[in-house]
Amino acid sequence: MLLYEHPLSSYAQKVKIALREKGLDFQVETPVGQGLGTATGVFAAASPRKEVPTLIDGEARIFDSTIILEYLEDRFPASPLLPRDPVARAEARMIEDVCDTLYEAVNWGVSEVRWYKRAEGDLAAAMTDAAARQTSELQAWLAAKLGDRLWFGGETFGWADISVAPYLNRSFINGLGTPANSPLTHWLERARQRPSVAATFAEADAVASGMASAAERLASGSVNREYRDHRLEWMMKSGGVQIVLDGLAKGNIRFTWPLG
Incomplete structure (x- = not known):
């Protein structure tokens, strides 16, 4: 199995812990261009939102951490993570x-x-x-x-x-x-x-x-940040309305697929 991930992603961490708890062998890869939403190849084909984690298991192409956990539970039931009740x-x-x-x-x-x-x-x-x-x-x-x-x-x-x-x-x-x-x-x-x-x-x-250079990379345009669903809500309710507007003007925030 191949897991597309980023080590700092809490979603990816959740999946890696599950894989290890089930005793499964897997490789990891951080997609090139994932921080800009420009990744291509197998990862982008498997994950239209271009988000990690995404799991490749034979012919299976699965994105979203919850769905991956459900897949692992169905595929490898011998070491269950969900209780029976x-x-x-x-x-x-x-x-x-x-x-x-x-x-x-x-x-x-x-x-x-x-x-x-x-x-x-x-x-x-x-x-x-x-x-x-x-x-x-x-x-x-x-x-x-x-x-x-x-x-x-x-x-x-x-x-x-x-x-x-x-x-x-x-x-x-x-x-x-x-x-x-x-x-x-x-x-x-x-x-x-x-x-x-x-x-x-x-x-x-x-x-x-x-991450010490995160602000410099954002300013240079080498990374932008995905403002998806609950993250955007957090910004709006926690005083960051102008941050969102500034990010749109500077082009250093992005939203998820589909964009058009």
């Missing part, structure tokens, strides 16, 4: 949806401000404060879902844990992690000890230093 399965999927949409958008917004310098001064402070409030609310919701259990699904690490780990870990990187005595903090410490999670996070850490 219908209510528990729905609970895991709801946790995934909140993380993939709302939590991802907040983390992404923080990177737009801190790494890509879309806002400075008072605006940057106000948007960072908004992100901190939103992150805290999301973390409180997740803490309630976890309760006093070892994992989100109970005694077994699974679908919901895979879905939460990349986003909560990113919060800690952003300085918005949970307090030391929080159940979520202890949960993440346990998750990081799993080989699947440790390897995935190590791959992200290995390329994170490159």
Whole structure:
């Protein structure tokens, strides 16, 4: 199997953790031109939105992290990630949806401000404060879902844990992690000890230093950013309306396929 990915993508991290939890062999590749939305070849043919992750498995061409997880669950049922109980399965999927949409958008917004310098001064402070409030609310919701259990699904690490780990870990990187005595903090410490999670996070850490030049690359035109669905909503509700307008004027933001 070949996984088109970027190590810093929380969506890709989710899939890599799942692949490793299932003990599957796979190769990874970061598509050339993916940061500009100009990628071509097999990746672009398989993923019309030109978004990672995208999985190639024989004749199968699958994009979207959730659909990839569902495919892996169907294709390799011997090591299930979803619980058997219908209510528990729905609970895991709801946790995934909140993380993939709302939590991802907040983390992404923080990177737009801190790494890509879309806002400075008072605006940057106000948007960072908004992100901190939103992150805290999301973390409180997740803490309630976890309760006093070892994992989100109970005694077994699974679908919901895979879905939460990349986003909560990113919060800690952003300085918005949970307090030391929080159940979520202890949960993440346990998750990081799993080989699947440790390897995935190590791959992200290995390329994170490159983000120091993110603002310069944006200014030079060597990268633009995709303002998809919940990310655009986050910008609009968190004080970034002018950022969107400026990005459109400068041509350094893009939207997903189809464009015309």
